[in-house]
Amino acid sequence: MTLLEVSDLTVTYRSRSGDVPAVRGVSLSVERGGSLGLAGESGCGKSTIAGAILRLLPPGTGVTGDILLDGDDVLAMNPGQLRAVRWTKTAIVFQGALHALNPVQRIARQISEPMLLHQTQPTKRSAATRVHELLEQVGLPPDRAGAYPHQLSGGQRQRVLIAMALACDPDLLIADEPTTALDVMVQAQVLQLLGSLRVERGLSMIFITHDLSVLTDVCDHLAVMYAGRIVEEGPSGTVFTDPQHPYTGALAAAFPTIGDPASRMRPAGLGGDPPDPAHLPTGCPFHPRCPVAEDRCATTDVRLTPIGGGIGGGLGADADGVRDRLAACVLVGST
Incomplete structure (x- = not known):
């Protein structure tokens, strides 16, 4: 049964220099007892989605789409209904505890x-x-x-x-980069704690981080974001070991192989910086940094497309629990 369903969510911040599109048409869902990981570089819209789910965004922020929590429309709730939902239906663990x-x-x-x-x-x-x-x-x-x-x-x-x-x-716990400021040993302890609490309590969880390796340990399903959109989603282990979008591949390759000196001496990475949300490039927003970009990538926008089968429990599984893996494009460079 679906606990949280987000459909075509768009979030636009207002600024003196103009509107800034932070989230652009994101759809996702979390099943009861399921866990979803949101990954991506800073500024891709992960925390904005968390803020939209809890209605914690700044006044004046433009929000469109649908957010259904246990069947109730969060965006249509009055202040009293919203207060009743926070803490009891959904709660959040913020990044900076201090x-x-x-x-x-x-x-x-x-x-x-x-x-x-x-x-x-x-x-x-x-x-x-x-x-x-x-x-x-x-x-x-x-x-x-x-x-x-x-x-x-x-x-x-x-x-x-x-x-x-x-x-x-609460039924749903949102963990917004809860281990970013912690050392490796404490991070492992906190992750183990969240995993055990999820099993013991039957919690549904959204875990937000830029670290793909963390998400494979604590989440069943993974969605990778870039420039306000989801560019790949699927079972977390499969997405990490067999990425189909060039951006996902770059994130996965950034982690050295333990015990392999060659990987330590040749660290992989991704050049450049994420685009400014207020000045997104034309076509595919990843094409200026993409190692397999083609000429058409500069003018042709891309959206999520099924690329293979996966067993559900994560994002928007159908009635039989089956959901295709999705990616905006694949590593061979087709768009």
């Missing part, structure tokens, strides 16, 4: 606040008991409930954010 947490409030108060607001715990005493349970679930000793954010390490603060997001037992 900036997301209130520096002058103790951890216990910040975790218990959504529970008391949504009355999932009837009294402060029961909320305090629940806070201790959540801290234990995310691997923190309950006595840290009395600490302030600055008294915790980066990994501990990130675990506090996860505990806050789980406070009201």
